[in-house]
């Protein structure tokens with residue numbers, strides 16, 4: 001009987017441990033790297049945060065190594081401080097979230113908090129965000145209150161167009177949310 005009880009307790013502990021691990025995986029975000037000087041992924045000179053996790057499976061995606069949400073390393077307070085240190089430079093105009101998909105469900109919570117904090121500390125720096133979702137699918141997410149420019153939609157190989165700025169295929173849109181916000185302010 002004692003042995004049976006011990007087995008039940010061990011089983012319960014195992015379950016609790018599993019649930020805790022799952023919870024940790026749900027709320028934590030991994031990232032691939034941080035670039036401190038970028039001229040390709042948005043207007044002007046910026047910082048780029050390349051996050052892990054994407055479920056759009058675009059054909060001929062340039063970064064398939066970022067699809068796995070466990071790729072790269074855990075985004076920690078130290079990673080955040082590194083970003084703030086880069087953003088503190090006068091010549092840095094923006095930060096761009098890309099990946100992977102910054103709006104992959106696992107990444108939303110961490111990036112919403114990060115975007116909010118960036119706007120509080122660096123109100124003049126723009127936040128750009130790439131996503132494989134359409135604007136209509138994500139427009140009501142809390143993070144949209146802080147994003148200035150959203151580049152939406154999956155990469156579609158047959159619509160590839162290298163003449164376009166900041167997008168890979170012509171279905172993707174560069175949506176200036178700060179224009180929308182300022183016109184709402186004037187209503």
Ligand code: SF4
Pocket residue numbers: 054055056057058061062063064066099100101131132153154155
């Ligand atoms: S959304 Fe971006 S990262 Fe994800 S599969 Fe498509 S091109 Fe690759």
